[in-house]
Amino acid sequence: MSTVAVLVETRGGEATQPTHEAITLARTLGTPVAVWLGAAPDPAQNARLGIHGAAEVRVVPAADDARQPARAAAALAAATADADIVLMISTFVNKEIATRLALLTGAGVVVDAAGVELVDGRVETLQTVFAATWNVRTRIAAEKAIVAIRPNTTLASPAEETGAATTVVVDADLPEVSETIVAIEPVPAPEGVPLAEAPVVVSGGRGTNGDYTLVRELADVLGGAVGASRDATDEGWISHEHMVGQTGTTVTPALYVACGISGAVHHRGGMQASGTIVAVNIDPDAPIFEIADFGVVGDLGDVLPQAIARIHEHRAG
């Protein structure tokens, strides 16, 4: 079985859920090996990576270097010399690392993939394009493959045989780079599940008139994250981190609820591949209804409280 390396994404010193999804996916392609850039993880982290199948946890002590794509790519290259396939989570930063890594190793790259499989010994990927209206299958013709995979496209599950998750420290010579990070201002982590990883997303747009109380309440009831349209973030009603769309966060939750969002193509491109889509909008001609499995023409102030009450009533049995 060939080695399939997975770049671990961390938050607060812990591997994220999409990392475990990627390790689960890696099991279908070969022997998963996790690559951890930064200070060595604590044993609980190793154990969880092992449960999903990681045979090794290769640690490259890289600290803040991982913020610079060329240095992160060099660290990753040092840790993945034996890997035919490198998987990572599809984020803007990782796309830069993937590009640099491909230039170092000659690998072919696909980003924003929704799936990966081996066909006749070659890596093939599945993506959706054009605002998720087309499916595309891509073959990686190079010997080595790098695939950046979207969160929520594989269900993380424990391996039949737990991986050893043995820690291996890898030394890497990191190149000098001309860019200097002058300042890093941390963004407070949102409460609950991050938008890109959430199984349910409830988004509010212009129709909220800036009041997110009902949107948040429905998100809480459904165990989801709060999203927004570009209109809403431009108005300053909610921070940019919440923006769902082609230039914000792309989401593929099992359930997407669009509240007072007209559904411009930029927004649809960021959510159209979601499982079930529900839309509530006062405008019967809003384009969001063209892609909604269940659409309600109505006022948010009437519809949302009634839906929330009904869900509570159902749960109370």
Added chain:
Amino acid sequence: MVDPTIGVGNIAGKAPLMGTEPRPATLSRMRILVTVKFVPDLQSQRSFTEGAVTRTGDDGTMNELDENAVEAALQLKEAAGEGEVYALTVGGDDAVAAVRKALQLGVDHAIHVSDAAIAGSDVFGTAKVIAAAVRKVHDEAPLDLVVTGMAALDGLTSMLPTALAAELDWSQLTLASGLTVEDGTATIVRHLPDAHETVAAPLPAVVSVTDEANKPRYPNFKLIMAARSKPVTTWTLADLGISPEAVGLGAARTVVVDASPRPPRENRVKVTDTGDAGTQLADFLIERGLA
């Protein structure tokens, strides 16, 4: 949080120095090249033909996110007081529409790299072609910056700026929501999910700007008329000293083997609220096991 700003002689946090201000003696002319891409119009029926995005003049246009790149370049030149902005595109005959649009917005020069051998290139082949064209302009008189959009709204991979910076061995400043240039250094602010970074690098640099960076101008009648008579320089691979085998489908590390429209969602329901739509919505979610 730092306001997005584009300006010369301004470091994030201070007021930008715009074109109306007297030009400091230390500033030289700004020479900037903007890459623009010809893509199918977002509102059109987009499709694939033989593994590649269908690009025709009828429903194609300049990638919308490249308008932010053009705007950033124009603002920097205007703030510096003098300089040149080049727009460069790579693609078939129809792709010239992308640089024509850039001319309408006010760039000074347009370059169209076109060669049948480029078709099917992956991002690394495309970066090779653009880098050679950038070097050709740079050799005539040094460029300060290459500015790109954050992504093309057809493929959305966002890989080109990084590949181009690596190919040129220039500084890489990507996803800028603010950009300033002073004393041979470009400084950007980039909003990542976990942190807002301020990154500085010496010129020349490749900078990609986000749609937060500025509000693109509209072409005015005068510029549209002027753009008609402006020449577009056309280069082939031979002009750039690139062998046809180095790019195109044959050199591509990735190949699209299948593309098909996704089936439309079936059994869609749309109700108009007459008093119980909220309950119907909840029941729909409960029935699907989602609530």
